[in-house]
Amino acid sequence: MLKRAYTTFFCSFCAIASITNFTTAGPVPTNAQDGMSRIYYTYKKGMGGGVAAVVVHPNTGKIIRQEVLGESPLFVNPHKIKVSECGNYLLATSQHEAVNNIFLADLRNKTHKFLSVPRNPDDIGTHGCLFFVGAEEQSAYTICGEKQKTIVHWNGKHQLYPEGRRIEYVSTTPDGAAWTSWQKDSGSGRRKGSRVVVIDIASGRTIADLHMPRAMPHLNLADMKEQGPNPEIIYPSVKTNTLLLSMDLYGGIAMADLDAAQKGRWQNLTYHNTDPTKKWGTAFPDRGILYPTKNNDFALIANAGKNGGAVWIDLRRRQIVQTLNTPAGLEAPVIVANGRFLAAPVPGKSKSRFFGELMEGRKPQSVLYTFEVINQQGEPRLRTFTHDLPTRAYRAAPVNAKANDIVLLTAGNKNANELITVRASTGSVLDRVSAVGNIKRIAY
Numbered sequence: 001m002l003k004r005a006y007t008t009f010f011c012s013f014c015a016i017a018s019i020t021n022f023t024t025a026g027p028v029p030t031n032a033q034d035g036m037s038r039i040y041y042t043y044k045k046g047m048g049g050g051v052a053a054v055v056v057h058p059n060t061g062k063i064i065r066q067e068v069l070g071e072s073p074l075f076v077n078p079h080k081i082k083v084s085e086c087g088n089y090l091l092a093t094s095q096h097e098a099v100n101n102i103f104l105a106d107l108r109n110k111t112h113k114f115l116s117v118p119r120n121p122d123d124i125g126t127h128g129c130l131f132f133v134g135a136e137e138q139s140a141y142t143i144c145g146e147k148q149k150t151i152v153h154w155n156g157k158h159q160l161y162p163e164g165r166r167i168e169y170v171s172t173t174p175d176g177a178a179w180t181s182w183q184k185d186s187g188s189g190r191r192k193g194s195r196v197v198v199i200d201i202a203s204g205r206t207i208a209d210l211h212m213p214r215a216m217p218h219l220n221l222a223d224m225k226e227q228g229p230n231p232e233i234i235y236p237s238v239k240t241n242t243l244l245l246s247m248d249l250y251g252g253i254a255m256a257d258l259d260a261a262q263k264g265r266w267q268n269l270t271y272h273n274t275d276p277t278k279k280w281g282t283a284f285p286d287r288g289i290l291y292p293t294k295n296n297d298f299a300l301i302a303n304a305g306k307n308g309g310a311v312w313i314d315l316r317r318r319q320i321v322q323t324l325n326t327p328a329g330l331e332a333p334v335i336v337a338n339g340r341f342l343a344a345p346v347p348g349k350s351k352s353r354f355f356g357e358l359m360e361g362r363k364p365q366s367v368l369y370t371f372e373v374i375n376q377q378g379e380p381r382l383r384t385f386t387h388d389l390p391t392r393a394y395r396a397a398p399v400n401a402k403a404n405d406i407v408l409l410t411a412g413n414k415n416a417n418e419l420i421t422v423r424a425s426t427g428s429v430l431d432r433v434s435a436v437g438n439i440k441r442i443a444y
Contacts, residue, residue, distance in 0.1 A: 041443070042080070049071060075100055092205065181245060231247055248339075255274050302333075304351045343396055
């Protein structure tokens with residue numbers, strides 16, 4: 001009887017879900033042209049969760065207020081979040097299936113709605129006002145911000161041979177293609193990962209399906225899932241005609257010709273080790289950022305392996321040009337001060353091998369890593385320094401990326417339940433407040 005009553009409530013709640021106005025923690029928000037910076041985050045609160053905005057003074061780092069865009073007891077596992085390329089919409093995912101697992105906001109009109117997709121959604125890419133959402137069970141969804149609905153369900157069961165398992169990471173290119181990495185195999189080994197699938201965002205047409213060479217079988221783990229390079233981060237650089245991938249299990253990166261990959265073939269594919277000791281299979285690179293310059297693209301990729309370290313990659317030359325001493329589990333950096341600095345906290349995710357199995361741990365640190373970019377207009381190189389923080393920090397966002405070096409950090413000694421603003425160059429704390437809930441992901 002209890003189960004039936006809950007199901008009735010659950011379905012009734014979904015049936016009446018409609019567009020809702022934003023609510024606010026603090027003063028009533030002014031319009032989007034108020035000159036303030038806004039950074040968005042997903043949060044967990046009680047049994048459910050939601051999405052909030054942090055309103056920050058762009059020049060002082062003062063946290064003015066927080067605005068709750070929307071929350072629901074059915075948004076049970078808040079996860080990734082992204083602002084559309086056109087800037088007018090925001091989408092967040094909740095890691096569960098079937099009901100209220102997509103949050104979609106119209107930032108101009110300050111309304112939101114919850115959508116439902118059949119499969120558990122995860123990573124998000126954007127093109128114009130469209131969102132491309134990768135999901136489990138080899139699914140993906142194109143969601144239109146303007147139409148406020150799902151317009152394409154891409155089903156890999158009918159598109160891929162052999163079948164895949166799930167999309168790990170999504171990047172997009174200006175031509176409207178979603179570049180997706182597929183990391184692991186299924187437990188039975190029937191559905192294959194270690195591949196790149198390129199999909200047209202607007203139509204759902206599969207453009208290319210490329211399987212990566214499984215050249216190092218001695219690095220396979222005992223389970224049937226970890227049987228290849230296991231690509232994660234994917235950066236398609238149109239400027240340099242280079243496709244860059246991180247290889248989680250092999251402990252390195254791969255680079256190849258982008259135009260050939262879009263035609264369904266590997267050309268000039270090379271593997272590069274990212275571990276400071278140059279031992280394969282120990283680095284576990286899984287965080288990074290693409291750093292564009294006028295005539296080139298660079299990338300900073302950080303390792304989660306016990307030796308830590310990060311590499312600075314020249315995509316035009318397709319070379320690692322710098323290896324940097326950093327701890328394991330550096331978070332994806334953000335670019336501030338018009339490209340002069342990159343800044344990253346250390347949530348401390350670590351990975352290691354133990355008798356054929358993968359061991360994971362987390363040791364968050366109260367430190368901010370700052371990379372100063374030397375010779376920005378020529379061949380940029382990085383110089384690193386660190387700043388102590390008053391509490392552990394997890395994720396970062398720029399407050400006014402072109403004008404100054406202020407970053408907003410999600411922080412807290414036990415959970416990410418605080419927000420602090422810090423100068424990347426000096427580590428000086430400018431403001432610190434409690435968040436609406438326990439922060440999961442951040443977007444800007």
